[in-house]
Amino acid sequence: MTRQSALTIAMAQKSQLAIGEPFSVFADDVRHIASLRDENDNKPELIVFPEMHLFGTGDLDEEHAYLAQCDAASDMHDELMDNFGHLAKELGIWLIPGTIPERNAEGGIFNTAPVFSPEGELIASYRKICPWRPFERYTPGNSFTVFDIPGKGRVGIMICYDAWFPEISRQISWLGADLIVNPVFTTTPDRKQELVLAQANAIVNQIFVASLNAPAPQGAGQSLLVDPEGEVIARTDNAEERVMVVTVDLQRVSAVRGDGTAGSNKMWEQFRPGDAPVPLPLYQGSIDSDRWHIQG
Structure with missing residues (x-):
């Protein structure tokens, strides 16, 4: 592979932290992951965590879990965001710290994935378009997100249940993404279907897909990284904590x-x-042959 386009990704299948856990616990974990290497001694350039990694609600029922996340929600301009940025800058990494509850004007919350650059800047964020209804009460997002890693390529994000809707991976691919990062928090038996979907979304869009789930006891684990032809590059075969460090071209x-x-x-x-x-007819639109090409 060419060194310029090689991107080393750390997929952290790590246990969810409870709301209110000291940020230092997360920061120390990220520092440790940043010290790891792949089989060719490459250090992580992009570190990714599962959905709602810092916002665990334990054994709370659905209603109280939602209210707890509302109480802990970020406005994207607070100390938590500053801490993420400082950490990314300290380590010189691209950081997707899972997703966070983002407060909205209606009193609800979005399920949002922020992206921090090695300069410590919040350079992108994506709001989950497809909350897992009827169980999740997050406000749906309505736009797509891609960002460029200079000298490497373009990355898009979809969150958990988004992967079940091919329109989302297609749109991200059309926007020129080379890699889709899919933070997940799946506890249910349908993780086996999600593994198929990760490969299918990669195949039909000819794109890398990184599907990262939380481990047991909260999640079902089984994270994987798929190449543009649908081949599995790396995977965790169980629900234990694990970090996969993989370099892709x-x-x-x-x-x-x-x-x-x-x-x-x-x-x-x-x-x-x-x-x-x-x-x-479903979209009150059409496939326009003049637009059927990847955007630059």
Whole structure:
């Protein structure tokens, strides 16, 4: 792989911390992870944690868990954000600290994934579009997020249940992402289906997908990293705590799209200028052949 496009990712399948846990507990964990290396002695450049990693509610029922997260919610301009930024800058890493409850004007909360640069800046955030209804009461987001890691590639985010809706991974891919990061908090038996979806979303969009779940006892674990042809690069086969440090070449995305999956399929070249629009009644729109190409 070319060194410029190589990105070393640390996927931290780590136990959820309770609301109110000292930030130092999280910070020390991140410092430890930043000291790890992959098989070729590369240190992590991007560290990712599972959904709601810092906002565990223990054995509270659904109503009280939601209220606890509302009480602890961030406005994205508070001490927690400052702490994330200082930590990312201290370690010189890209940091996605899982997701956080973000306070909104209606008194509810979004489920939001913030992204911090090695300069300590909050450079992007994504609000979960598809809360796991009827169980989750988060306010849905309504926009997509991608961000660039200079010299590496473009990264998009979708959160947990978003992965079940192919429209979301398709849109992120159309926006030019090379990698989709999918923080998850799945406790239910459907994790086995999510593993299939991670591979399917990678295959149909020719993109890397990193699906990161919480371990037991809160989550079902089984995190995985999938390449643009759907091959599993790395995975945790159980629900124990584990950190996977893996280096990927994001240029493989353009290579696979150019050569075709398995040297055969070039989905992003399917619709050509001059083809008749394909009506999509569900969306009151259509597939426009003039727009069927990756955005720069």
